[in-house]
Structures are given as C-alpha cells and as structure tokens.
Amino acid sequence: MKFLFPTLKDYKLQNLRNDIFSGVIIAFVSIPIAMGYAQISGLPAIYGLYGSILPVLVFAMISSSKQFVFGVDAAPAALVGSFLATTGIPFESDGAAALVFLMTVLTALWLFIFAVLKVGNLVEYISSPVMGGFITGIAFTVILMQIPKLMGSKAVTGELFELLVYIERAFEKVNVYALVLGLVTLAVLLVSKKFLPKFPMVIVVMILSAVIQSVFHLDKLGIKMLPGVSLTIPNIDLSLLHVNHVKDVVLTSLAVAAVIMAQTLLAENNNAMRNEFKIDNNRELYAFSCANLVSALCGGCPLNGSVSRTSLCEQYGGRSQMMSVSAAATMMLVVLFGSKFIAYLPVPVLTAIVIYALIGVLKIDLAKKLFKVNKKEFYIFMCAFFGVLIFGTIYGVVIGIILSFTNVVIRESNPVRTFLGVVPGMKGFYSLDSNSNARPIKNTVIYRFGGNLFFANIKLFQEDIENSIKEDTKCVIVDGRGIGSIDVTAAERIEIIYKSLKNRGIKLYLTEHMSELNEQMRDFGIGYIIEEGSARSTIVSALASQGMITEYLLEEHKVKPVIPKIKDHIYSxxxxxxxxxxxxxxxxxxxxxxxxxxxxxxxxxxxxxxxxxxxxxxxxxxxxxxxxxxxxxxxxxxxxxxxxxxxxxxxxxxxxxxxxxxxxxxxxxxxxxxxxxxxxxxxxxxxxxxxxxxxxxxxxxxxxxxx
Known part of the structure; x- marks a missing residue:
C-alpha cells in the first residue's frame, strides 16, 4: 500500500472532536450488534467484541472510505451460522471455533483474489436505482430481523418469509414491557434527531437504561439484558474438522466473500457519492481481506460493512477513519473494564438504537423521486429491493443488475431521434417536430440519431431513413453526433442502406460523428464509404458537397447558408x-x-x-x-x-x-x-x-x- 490511513492525509484537527465522539457512539452501538451476530455465527458473544477491535483498526489503516464502518454484521454471520447448522457441530464449541476460523481465513483469501483481479471495478456498472434498492433492501431486512428482539424474543436471521414467520411467533408471546421500552426509546431517538440532530441521544438512552436497570431491575419484568462476558483466549484446533467440512467451507466462503464485496462496496459507494468524496474500490477489497484475516486470528467470524452504524457516523459528524480508531480504542476499554456495564444494557433499548440507525438508511426519497420522474427506474429500484428482501443479498444484486442492463438495452434500442430542417434567417439546424418554423431542405433528408448503432436499433435506423425517402430525394444526411460506436451488425446494415440508396441515385452522408467512428468503419470493411466522400465532419460540409454552397432551397423560401464554423480540434x-x-x-x-x-x-x-x-x-x-x-x-x-x-x-x-x-x-x-x-x-x-x-x-x- 502506498499510504496507510489515507483518510487521515492532510487531516484537519477541527474534525478530531467529532471523529472521536462518533467513534465512541459506534463502539457502544456495536456492543449488542457484535455480540448478537457472533452468537448467530456459532461463536461465544465475547468474540464479537474481539472482532470490533483490531480488525476495525486494520480496516481504518487501509480503507479509502472516510466514514464507513466495518465490523461484525448480519449477512456474513447468518451465512456462517446457517452452514454450521448443517454440519451438526454444536454452536460455541471448539469445533465451531475451528470451522468459523477456517471460513474467515478463506473469506479473506477470496477477497484478496477479488482485489488482485480488480473485481471491484464492476461496481461502477451498477446504477443508482439498483444501488438504492439494494441498500434499502438490506436495511429493511435487518429491521425485520430486529423486530422479534424488540418484543422480547431472540435474534433471528433469514429472508422475508422466514422473518415474517419469526415475527408472528414473537408477537404470540410478546413481552409488553420490552415492546413499550423499545418503542419509547425509538420515538425519543427519532424526535431528538429532528429537533436536536447533533445531541448524543444514543449514549444518553444507553446510560439511562443501564441506570434504570440497576435501580428498578427491569429483568424482573422479563426484559432481557445483554449476556455477561468474560475474557477468553481463542482455541483453534483444525483437527476437529472432517475433510468433507473443509471442501464445503471453500465454496461457502466464496459466497460469503461475494456477499461482503457486493454489500459493502455498494453501500460504501452510496455513502461516498452522498458525501462528495471518492473511494478506490479495489483498495477497499484489500481492506476487507486484511480486516477479515485479522478477525480470524482473533477467533472472530467474517466481517462486513455496517449500513446502520455508518448512518450514525454521518449523523454525529464523523469525517475520517479516526472515527474507527476511536471506536476500536473504546471497545478495547469496554472489553477490559466494562464487562459489568454490558450486563446492565436492556436488549430492547439497544435494538431500538439499531432500528433508528437503519431507518435513516432507507432510500424512500429516491423511490419517490423515481416514481415521479422515471417509472422504469422505479421498478428497477423495487425489484432490487424485493430481490434482496426475498432472495438475499447476492440474488438481489444479480436481479437488479440484470434489470439495469436490460433497461439500458431497451433505452439504447429506441434512442431519441428526429428529422432536421432550417429556420429562415437563422443559423443551424432545427427539429422539424419541435420547431414549427423549421422547414425541410429541398431534395434533402437530414436525420439525427441519438445513440450508438448496434444490433438492437439498426433496424429502427434503417426504417426511419427508408420511410423518409420521397420521389425527389437526392441525398440523406445522418447527423451522427450521438453515435459513438457501431457493431458488426450495424456496419453490415449501413453498407446495405448505402448501396440501396446509391442504386436509386441518392447520396448517403454520415456527419458530425467522432473520428473514431471512421476507424471503426474501416475495421468493419466499409471504409470505402469514407473514400467515396460520404463521411463529412459537418452537415454543412455534406450539403456543400451536394452543390448547396450559395443557398438552401426550400419549398417556399431561399435561405442563406450557415457559414461553417471552424472547430479548434479539427485541423483538417x-x-x-x-x-x-x-x-x-x-x-x-x-x-x-x-x-x-x-x-x-x-x-x-x-x-x-x-x-x-x-x-x-x-x-x-x-x-x-x-x-x-x-x-x-x-x-x-x-x-x-x-x-x-x-x-x-x-x-x-x-x-x-x-x-x-x-x-x-x-x-x-x-x-x-x-x-x-x-x-x-x-x-x-x-x-x-x-x-x-x-x-x-x-x-x-x-x-x-x-x-
């Protein structure tokens, strides 16, 4: 790496206070999240806290993302826990520790391979509707995971229909005191965000809930507290694993790595765009890999980017990965000296904090905007959203990307196009459809095509030209400023159109396009069209080659020609x-x-x-x-x-x-x-x-x- 802690380069000291403060909040919010998801992955709760110290610090050293939070999170933990359940190995056993260790190491290796292959660049091809639907799907899924905890039940994982079943069962045995405590906490946080957005209400409600527990003993009302933790040293014995387990772990770890890459890179890019900074996608993959490797050495499970905690970081003014350094240091102090404090934290309060953070992540405004402006992109947003919600992270991304590219093909296959004419007394060429004063030039068709020519739209291009031909037409001029490239199908069809018009005594001109298109035409074997003078840099040049130097003839007017403006970038x-x-x-x-x-x-x-x-x-x-x-x-x-x-x-x-x-x-x-x-x-x-x-x-x- 060229530079460690890239987000601290040219660091401004005025940001230090907010970075440290937001880091402290992130650490406290991470306590229940890290402990809960560590247990879901099959490990003792303390290992979730271990995974929130050194791995977070390593991520901060390498990441180019200023505000993103990395740590123990839902998706990887759920995948690991689901796989562990199929092996028959007891949760929180030495065998489970060995399997999770191997899973985390292999996940780190896959992420490293992704980085070497520069797979992170693929994120650039994911549209905003896909990204917004994906992020909203993740946030909503995690909210659904939290609802049973809000009602006094245990943490759950899964997709939409599984989660709805869990929620129904939790509702049947709801602890009213836990639900009221959680809902009141959530209401307080939402109101404070609106009226006191910078006030550290999250820490206040955590401390206040611990005080209330110590005084009134909420646990006697059936309200669950976080489990107490004690320091232990990871015991990794790979000999406890069966050879068949190892084979299956390789494939499962690939899926885990793919989930981490897709979910975290999409969320990071979304965060970067919103806060107007850039990240290096492949550098991020190296950061994910190194952080996961350190997590394995600490006995932890695979780590992932956290959308909810990143939202809190933004809210409380975190501006660099100094926030992660502060969070790691705070978590270290909690592990060493705060184990008693952890046992006083009510689960419904902490669950409400997580839900509060996730509500801020939902892209409701984007969905409303898309619904109003572009229905197709709104449907793509919703498909990505429901894809994540119903089928999970990977399938949601795949569905969204397929729909996004399908939309591109559909849009490119029917680009903006129009026929042009001139307005008497004015320079330039104007659409005959949108300008009532524009008149066609006699014996001439000028056709503007607004997209690249390829197999899906070349027939439309051909039909437009053929349908525009009249008995007196002598030339067809294509304004190709929107044509950046052609494929072999388009090249073959252009040749057919050219020869067909030539046989009818009509000259075809391709104009206004970039010179690179001429190279493509030569490569496809239709360079003779250029040799015969049918590729001109401007519409005016094409008209002049037809002898229309002094005037353009209209049905009822004679109009002076537009003097061609010499462009700086064209020497000849x-x-x-x-x-x-x-x-x-x-x-x-x-x-x-x-x-x-x-x-x-x-x-x-x-x-x-x-x-x-x-x-x-x-x-x-x-x-x-x-x-x-x-x-x-x-x-x-x-x-x-x-x-x-x-x-x-x-x-x-x-x-x-x-x-x-x-x-x-x-x-x-x-x-x-x-x-x-x-x-x-x-x-x-x-x-x-x-x-x-x-x-x-x-x-x-x-x-x-x-x-």
Missing part, C-alpha cells in the same frame, strides 16, 4: 476522416489526380475548378483546401508543363486563393489561424529552397498588395 476534415497519415496519403493522391487531368486547354487557370477532377472527394473545407494548394505549389513544375503556363503566374494564383482562405480563418477563428499560419511558414521555407525564383515572385506580389 481529411485528417478527421482518414487519420493524420491517411490524410497525407490522400492529399498526395488528390494532387496527382488533379495534375493528371490538367491539359493544354486549361489555359485559364482557376484554382477552384481543379477540384472537379478529384474522383471521390469534393468541396474541401478551408483547412483541406489550404493543404491541397500547398501540395500543388510543390508540384508547380508539373502543372506549368501540363497547361503551358508560366509557373510564377500559377504560383501567384495559388497564393492568392490561399490568402483568401487564411484571411477568412483569421476573422472567424484566431486559434485556428495561428495553427495554419505555422503550417504555411513551413511550406514557404520548402518553396524558398526548391523554387527561389518563384518565392521571390510571390514576395513581390505580396508587397504590391501591401502598397
């Missing part, structure tokens, strides 16, 4: 279409084509007329025309020989045209002007060395213009 349209090396090759090829088509009849030398001799690409943009002229200047001897004209006069014609373009660029784009001017100087230097007499003539002409 040919470079955009073919890449830097490919552009130079095409300039050389076009230069040769121009020269080969020159003849003695071209005695009236006109630069603009030269481009008609290029077979596949016409109507060059400003940058391209300048570079083409510069290429022609370097072949001036061949041109003079072809048309039997003085080469100096030809050079002057070329230079005059180049100056017109450069002046236009200077007026419209100063940054681009600097770039093209630097290129001109380089060509002038070559011209001066190769044709000093012509260069002198050009300087003379330039001086004449100046004077």
């Amino acid at each position: 349209e040919l470079e955009w279409a073919f890449g830097e090396e490919g552009a130079h090759e095409h300039f050389e090829r076009y230069t040769k084509e121009i020269i080969e088509h020159l003849s003695h009849s071209d005695d009236k030398f006109c630069v603009e007329s030269l481009y008609k001799n290029i077979s596949s690409w016409n109507n060059f943009g400003n940058f391209d025309e300048v570079e083409l002229i510069e290429n022609l200047e370097l072949h001036i001897d061949e041109i003079a020989e072809r048309i039997k004209k003085d080469r100096a006069l030809i050079a002057v014609d070329l230079e005059n045209r180049k100056k017109e373009i450069i002046d236009f660029i200077q007026q419209n784009n100063p940054k681009a002007y600097e770039k093209i001017l630097a290129h001109k100087r380089a060509v002038d230097k070559i011209l001066k060395e190769k044709y000093p007499d012509i260069y002198t003539k050009l300087i003379e002409e330039k001086n004449k213009r100046v004077h």
Whole structure:
C-alpha cells in the first residue's frame, strides 16, 4: 500500500472532536450488534467484541472510505451460522471455533483474489436505482430481523418469509414491557434527531437504561439484558474438522466473500457519492481481506460493512477513519473494564438504537423521486429491493443488475431521434417536430440519431431513413453526433442502406460523428464509404458537397447558408476522416489526380475548378483546401508543363486563393489561424529552397498588395 490511513492525509484537527465522539457512539452501538451476530455465527458473544477491535483498526489503516464502518454484521454471520447448522457441530464449541476460523481465513483469501483481479471495478456498472434498492433492501431486512428482539424474543436471521414467520411467533408471546421500552426509546431517538440532530441521544438512552436497570431491575419484568462476558483466549484446533467440512467451507466462503464485496462496496459507494468524496474500490477489497484475516486470528467470524452504524457516523459528524480508531480504542476499554456495564444494557433499548440507525438508511426519497420522474427506474429500484428482501443479498444484486442492463438495452434500442430542417434567417439546424418554423431542405433528408448503432436499433435506423425517402430525394444526411460506436451488425446494415440508396441515385452522408467512428468503419470493411466522400465532419460540409454552397432551397423560401464554423480540434476534415497519415496519403493522391487531368486547354487557370477532377472527394473545407494548394505549389513544375503556363503566374494564383482562405480563418477563428499560419511558414521555407525564383515572385506580389 502506498499510504496507510489515507483518510487521515492532510487531516484537519477541527474534525478530531467529532471523529472521536462518533467513534465512541459506534463502539457502544456495536456492543449488542457484535455480540448478537457472533452468537448467530456459532461463536461465544465475547468474540464479537474481539472482532470490533483490531480488525476495525486494520480496516481504518487501509480503507479509502472516510466514514464507513466495518465490523461484525448480519449477512456474513447468518451465512456462517446457517452452514454450521448443517454440519451438526454444536454452536460455541471448539469445533465451531475451528470451522468459523477456517471460513474467515478463506473469506479473506477470496477477497484478496477479488482485489488482485480488480473485481471491484464492476461496481461502477451498477446504477443508482439498483444501488438504492439494494441498500434499502438490506436495511429493511435487518429491521425485520430486529423486530422479534424488540418484543422480547431472540435474534433471528433469514429472508422475508422466514422473518415474517419469526415475527408472528414473537408477537404470540410478546413481552409488553420490552415492546413499550423499545418503542419509547425509538420515538425519543427519532424526535431528538429532528429537533436536536447533533445531541448524543444514543449514549444518553444507553446510560439511562443501564441506570434504570440497576435501580428498578427491569429483568424482573422479563426484559432481557445483554449476556455477561468474560475474557477468553481463542482455541483453534483444525483437527476437529472432517475433510468433507473443509471442501464445503471453500465454496461457502466464496459466497460469503461475494456477499461482503457486493454489500459493502455498494453501500460504501452510496455513502461516498452522498458525501462528495471518492473511494478506490479495489483498495477497499484489500481492506476487507486484511480486516477479515485479522478477525480470524482473533477467533472472530467474517466481517462486513455496517449500513446502520455508518448512518450514525454521518449523523454525529464523523469525517475520517479516526472515527474507527476511536471506536476500536473504546471497545478495547469496554472489553477490559466494562464487562459489568454490558450486563446492565436492556436488549430492547439497544435494538431500538439499531432500528433508528437503519431507518435513516432507507432510500424512500429516491423511490419517490423515481416514481415521479422515471417509472422504469422505479421498478428497477423495487425489484432490487424485493430481490434482496426475498432472495438475499447476492440474488438481489444479480436481479437488479440484470434489470439495469436490460433497461439500458431497451433505452439504447429506441434512442431519441428526429428529422432536421432550417429556420429562415437563422443559423443551424432545427427539429422539424419541435420547431414549427423549421422547414425541410429541398431534395434533402437530414436525420439525427441519438445513440450508438448496434444490433438492437439498426433496424429502427434503417426504417426511419427508408420511410423518409420521397420521389425527389437526392441525398440523406445522418447527423451522427450521438453515435459513438457501431457493431458488426450495424456496419453490415449501413453498407446495405448505402448501396440501396446509391442504386436509386441518392447520396448517403454520415456527419458530425467522432473520428473514431471512421476507424471503426474501416475495421468493419466499409471504409470505402469514407473514400467515396460520404463521411463529412459537418452537415454543412455534406450539403456543400451536394452543390448547396450559395443557398438552401426550400419549398417556399431561399435561405442563406450557415457559414461553417471552424472547430479548434479539427485541423483538417481529411485528417478527421482518414487519420493524420491517411490524410497525407490522400492529399498526395488528390494532387496527382488533379495534375493528371490538367491539359493544354486549361489555359485559364482557376484554382477552384481543379477540384472537379478529384474522383471521390469534393468541396474541401478551408483547412483541406489550404493543404491541397500547398501540395500543388510543390508540384508547380508539373502543372506549368501540363497547361503551358508560366509557373510564377500559377504560383501567384495559388497564393492568392490561399490568402483568401487564411484571411477568412483569421476573422472567424484566431486559434485556428495561428495553427495554419505555422503550417504555411513551413511550406514557404520548402518553396524558398526548391523554387527561389518563384518565392521571390510571390514576395513581390505580396508587397504590391501591401502598397
């Protein structure tokens, strides 16, 4: 690791008070949680407290999450306890200690493997509705687990239907005193959060409940207290395990590690986004692995992130993992000196504290927002929620991810798309559907497609274009600024559309897309479409190549064209279409084509007329025309020989045209002007060395213009 305690880098001392204070609260709240889930996993209660000291400290040393709390928690404990029950090994026995030790070590190993393979990056592909539903599902599940304890029964684990059965049984033998005590505690905490959010009411009710127990002996009313604990040394004897147990532990530990990774990373990312900081997912996996390994050495069970205790950390102002250091130190003092105090804590009060923390985790506001704004994402939220609630953590995540990706495919298969026209007297192109003043250009279809082209939407793309064709249509221009990529199915279909339109005398243009799409087209074997001039950087360029330089013809108007704005990041349209090396090759090829088509009849030398001799690409943009002229200047001897004209006069014609373009660029784009001017100087230097007499003539002409 590059840096231990990364959340303490550039630590601000003003946060120390809140960090220590929130750590103390976390430690006290962790007492019943850690003890209860340690027993569920098959260990004595004291091992839950052990798992809340050194492992928590190790997590704090490595984690990049500022506020997240790690420790003994429900999901891993329930999985371990369920597995232990199937083996027939008695709970809280030496055999159970050996099996849980092996389970925890292997869980740490799996988490380490996940970190090495960078599996944590997969969390980036989980949407907010999935994450919100998942977190809400976990919180609600744990709340249901706590309800029997609130009524005086023991702690339970399981999924929704099991928990409902447990709750029904607990209700049948409810201890009214325990329920009233728990509900009053919960009400006090909720009211204090609303009116006194920073007041440490959690600690107050814990101390007050211990005082009431010592004075009024609540246990005589049937209200359960936390069990007393005594320090013991873990006794790990792996020889007590059967070989078949070891084989099964390997697979079960993989499931436990997957649960820890999914649940904790999702919750950590949710916490990080809400509090505007970033975490390193793979570093977190290393932290989980190391903390679990230390837990095994302490005799504890697998550890997990705690949503409820993290909520309390946020509420009481914890700002770094100094909070975990404080919590570990506090728990150490409790273990060494507070065992008598633990026995005075009523279970219903502590259960109410846990439920109170979990209520703050429920993403009710997100669900309401999704229901109002996007029903599909609301249903994804609810499916993730019920998936966790009914099937458990892993299945809930899988269900949510599948639905999330299905929603992406459905959305991408029907992206936003429209047909464009122009508004008389205004620059740009406007949707014909949403702008009543927009008019289509005569003989032209301009179609904007708002997503990547792939197997699921290419048919829609094709149908839209085919349905837009009229008898007088001469060209179809696709505004592809929303098209970032194509797949092989889309490439094949584009070729079919292109050839079909070509056979009908209709020119297809792909415009406005990123240059990377041109590379993809070449890779898929349809690069000839670009070679034939059907990929243009702008809609204007495509219209110009159709001869619509001076005006766009509408049914009832003649509209001045939109002057193409030269973009800073595009040096040349040919470079955009073919890449830097490919552009130079095409300039050389076009230069040769121009020269080969020159003849003695071209005695009236006109630069603009030269481009008609290029077979596949016409109507060059400003940058391209300048570079083409510069290429022609370097072949001036061949041109003079072809048309039997003085080469100096030809050079002057070329230079005059180049100056017109450069002046236009200077007026419209100063940054681009600097770039093209630097290129001109380089060509002038070559011209001066190769044709000093012509260069002198050009300087003379330039001086004449100046004077």
